[in-house]
Amino acid sequence: MRVHICAVGRLRAGAECTLIDDYTTRFDRTGRALSLGPLSVHEVEDKKKGGMAAEATLLERAIPNGALICTLDERGKQMSSPDFANLLARWRDEGRGDAAFVIGGADGIDPSLRAKADASISLGKMVWPHMLARAMLTEQLYRAASILAGSPYHRV
Template structure:
């Protein structure tokens, strides 16, 4: 399963924010499964990219949205584990534009997921998503990273 951490960002400076922590989690995730980061200037560009990534199977798109489902870290890990065990080839975790996802993007999503009721800046949300994906893989592997929660 290949993981893509994607974000719609209005400027390049946003991409650099939180970079060291974000990059660290991307490299940690890569110990468990291939992982990459992608940034897009528009929602349209992101959705077109997702459609081009489809190989033999459709890319599974998880879009972060304030009105999405809320999972505990354990529930999130279970969802990631199900996708892995079902043979999902590509999972895209995407943080949307500042004004939210369009109805078309929400319709394309396989899962709308919320990071919580509070609004986070894109820079911080990227780090939180990367950390939670890493945490999910450590939970699935029985690694002690999560044991001190």
């Protein structure tokens, strides 16, 4: 199952970029044997400042056709890392070809796009800047793959 992060905003060089690249590489290496990956990032930018609705349109264009849509949203379901790993495995085992994780801009994800989502997860009750949310998601994707691979990376 190919994994996509569809996010508002362009990631510039810096600590977040380095971290995301590292976890993406780790996920791709670990996930390959598990039929997970590759992980690709699709960035969109609303240069006309049209708000959440305009961002939603751009995000929808970035999501591959037929992909399972999972939004990252403070209202989403909170889960443990093993539960997240099991969720990825279930989607893969159901034959989903693509899973798209959607990260909105500063104002979140437009309700019209949230309504189209197959799932919604939360990184906790706190709100995180979208660049940190990307880093946290890529780490959790790598962690999920390592859990499924039986790696000692995840410790309880």
